[in-house]
Amino acid sequence: MAGGQYLDPHPRDEDCDEHIENILIICQQNADCFGDPVIDIVNRACKKVVDYGDSIGSRETKDGYQLFEQSVWSSPEEQRDAQCRLLAHSLWIIDPQTLLEKELRVGFRYQLATLPAEARVFTWIDEQQSNPDKTRAEIESQYLSIRVADTVEDIEAWVASYLDFGVNPNGSEQTVIEWSNEAAEMIDDIRI
Helix, strand or coil: CCCCCCCCCCCCCCCCCCEEEEEEEECCCCCCECCECHHHHHHHHHHCCCCECCCEEEEEECCHHHHHHHHHHCCHHHHHHHHHHHHCCCEEEECHHHHCCCCCHHHHHHHHHHCCCCCEEEEECCCCCCCHHHHHHHHHHHCCCEEEECCHHHHHHHHHHHHHHHCCHHHHHHHHHHHHHHHHHHHHHHHC
């Protein structure tokens, strides 16, 4: 079955009335986003989604940092398992310091390039960065597909918008179906 144990794709020939969005949080343990834990920002964003709980729900993966490390530094079998688990998430939130870790850059470039087109990746620049302009320039030059938030309101709005319009079957049914099938096919390719 496409996606195996990692992802159950929505059949292309059936309606998709409900979707649980997997949100991947890749943050070092002490990382805050504009002074708030990322999970708090995600929870506030979810409350803004009109159909939240009806046609869309979310499930956060908070051990994303460890999962990502596993995708880079483990045995080949554990790396494939981690890569498949990562692909089952179409919304990634990554703290900027993690993105800039030299040891993880190749892994991020590989993983981000394999994400389906419907996926989104967000990070932020706040006052905790010692040189915010340099940090932004480095992230934007290394990773073209990542949106960089300047305020907590930006990242909250982007998460809410993605959940409400990007992966909500009530309006974006075909996007949800295509993402789930494309991700499942990519997972199958990794598992071979």
